[in-house]
Amino acid sequence: MLAVMVMRPFLCALLFFALCCCFPNSVCAADDTATNTTEDVNASAIPTNMKEAFDWAFKAMFKAREEVDEANQHCVQAKLSATKAAGLEKEAEMALKKLGAEAVTLSKALQDAREANREAEAAVTECEAAEAAAQQAEIATLDAAYEVLNHVKTDRKDKNSKTRDLLDKAANHTAIAVKKAKEAEAESEKAAAAAQKTLEAAEKAAAARTLAQDVAATASALLRQREREEEIRRARDREVAEAAKKAAVAEVMKKFAARKGNDAALGRNSTSTRLQRTRPRVDGGGIPLLLRAPLLMLAAVASFFGFLLC
Structure with a gap:
């Protein structure tokens, strides 16, 4: 199977050359109308001659090839969209991490971004499966067209001696080629739908990223304002x-x-009182009454004896 896929361009060229040799007038011009290959051919229709059988098989072959190429382009676009969705999810997460782990856990926007990323990854898987199916259909178309070519060669060698039998076989393989080409077309449409899913998922992730960034920016601004207010309050509290x-x-x-002044005043009054009590006056007024009477008596006795002696 891998060898057939690798040899696909060579086989297509070989079949094209063979068909041009067999039917130079109509088949060689079929490449210009390959975009309308199977739309006018019913898979159940029966070709009336070998030329018509080859014409249908040839067109189916090129149709299948175009559908595979288209499916591949869809998958390339799907992968780009999925990569974008993953990057947007990361940006949303980084924006919310600035607010702390709790913000990352509780953010609805981040949950939406992650969901979009998962949807994009699933769509890429669908697209790759559709592309692989389209490739298988193309290989089957090539095989059928190759069998038709062999029938034409046999018919030419036998010089139309078994044309009816060969035509039936060619018609059968032509029907297979047309059927497989239509299958390739259907798979290509699936790939296109998957690519559209990834595009929508990327848009969803972008919206979620924007919301997460807005939330983070708003929350950061509020936190900074609260910090400034808290700093002002703390400064005011420190001043108070x-x-x-x-x-x-x-x-x-x-x-x-005041207490020291009162103590000093009391000290001065106490010192003054003590000095007044202990310092006698010249006239004796400063001597206490208890000591004054004995002294007077002593003075009187001394005076009396002095008088007697005189």
């Missing part, structure tokens, strides 16, 4: 606390100074 501290210190110092 500092002012309260200074007021408390000033109050304590004021009370301490």
Whole structure:
């Protein structure tokens, strides 16, 4: 099977050359109308001659080849869209990671982006399966066209001695070629649908990415604003606390100074009283009454004895 796929261009060229040799007028011009190959041919229709059988088989062969090429293009586009969807999911996740792990876990936008990425991957798988099926249909078409070519060669060698039998066989293989070409067309349409799915998934991922980035930007702005407000509040609280501290210190110092002044005044009064009690006056007024009477008596006795002695 792999060898047939590798040799496909060579086989197509070989069949084209053979058909041109067998039917130079009509078949060699069929390549210009390959886009309308099987639309006017019913798979159940029976060719009336070998020329018609070859004409149908040849057109079916080129139709199948075109459908495979188209399916391949769809799959290439699908893969590009899927890659884009994966990148958009990553961008959405990176935007939300700035807000923390909880934002990544709870974000609906990121969930949508991941879902879109999964849808794109599934669509790529569908597209690749459709492309592979189209290739198988093309190979079957090539095989059928090759068999028709062999019947034509045999018919030419036998010089139309068994044309009816060979025509029946050629018609059978032609029908197979047409049928497989239509299958290739159907698979190509599946590939196109899958490519459309990946495109829609990429668009969905883009919308989710944009939403996630908007959410992240808005949340970041709110967080920055809250941080600024919190910093202003803390600065205001520090100023109030500092002012309260200074007021408390000033109050304590004021009370301490007042108490110290009172203590100094009491000390001065106490010292003055002590000095007044212990310092006698010249006239004796400063001597206490309890000591003043004995002294007076002593003075009187001394005076009396002095008088007697005189």
